Amino acid sequence: DGGITQSPKYLFRKEGQNVTLSCEQNLNHDAMYWYRQDPGQGLRLIYYSQIVNDFQKGDIAEGYSVSREKKESFPLTVTSAQKNPTAFYLCASGTLQCESSYNEQFFGPGTRLTVL
């Protein structure tokens, strides 16, 4: 469904633990993004990456880290420094090809993280 997958679907973490959320896409998209969604709120950008081995902070990067070692993969680590990590995390990807100056983003199914 859309060629972008996230795992796990549900994740439970104890306070003080780091956890890593997986995001994979087979759409050959250049750009990948991580968003956080809290109940009744919109999506807020955590990190994004335009190319392998490069990424930039979004609006709420504190307490999170990412890597982009492969074009297809963009894992997100929620560290113990994130004070309120319970949320729905969505990964997205999009093309940055020159012939298209616009970017339709496709979303993965999301990971629901709960801190116990």
Added chain:
Amino acid sequence: GENVEQHPSTLSVQEGDSAVIKCTYSDSASNYFPWYKQELGKRPQLIIDIRSNVGEKKDQRIAVTLNKTAKHFSLHITETQPEDSAVYFCAASLGSARQLTFGSGTQLTVLP
């Protein structure tokens, strides 16, 4: 950075009536405005989008209008059906990575 405001936060309409959701954006350099529909617990799905060089776009019962001068755009759904009930998000695209800034969402309820 970009800021997107969306209104109303909740909207209830009778089946068959029209629904309108409005968004404003702050950065005149934004050039792409998608609308997403999100059902409970699911991923956002793109339902329609509009580029900055177009004033209006229609796809069956859904239409989007863009006023670049006023920096606002709107989603119009006609002949609403119960399956249209969901949360709708607007967004604006800006930057070399074409990152999106989202509005806070509108919970649309279509009453049978």
